[in-house]
Amino acid sequence: DAGVIQSPRHEVTEMGQEVTLRCKPISGHDYLFWYRQTMMRGLELLIYFNNNVPIDDSGMPEDRFSAKMPNASFSTLKIQPSEPRDSAVYFCASSHTEAFFGQGTRLTVV
């Protein structure tokens, strides 16, 4: 297995634009997590899914953030509209017991 695959690796966008981050989890894993990492706030859990069903989205900062998992092999995190304070590295991780992380998407909103 190639591991957790995230795309794009880097994204630079203008404030107000829609941003979509993508994640392909490891096959057979039943949990999928989205995290955000910043220097100020560290690693924050945004939302997680179990068997494609969102279980806890209490970490999603605002209604501008949404996440979907239409099937076991794909998830998206969308920010609409984006703001400069959304700039961060966004990680997707999949898990059965331990979590395996993707390489992350570095988002810069200017």
Add this chain to the structure above:
Amino acid sequence: AQSVAQPEDQVNVAEGNPLTVKCTYSVSGNPYLFWYVQYPNRGLQFLLKYITGDNLVKGSYGFEAEFNKSQTSFHLKKPSALVSDSALYFCAVRDIRENNNDMRFGAGTRLTVKP
């Protein structure tokens, strides 16, 4: 809800000396505990886990960790540090008792190993 504390932002050790990175946790039920390492511009890499059984668990790159239930700790250790061990280390916990099975991370500890 479960939580993790890493009391040290920074740990400095000399190459060849033993290292310890501290972690304490809080859960309602039985914990799954994990250590991860992050190198610059990379994702987190899994090092080791405690699920059940022996309190001393061994992981990748010569690292080990000891589960101490009475002290609610899960400190990461290595007998002899290498310069290449310099990185950001994260402790994480999952509470397997609750229906909410998320994974929470500590704030991270930056380990610097000096030659």
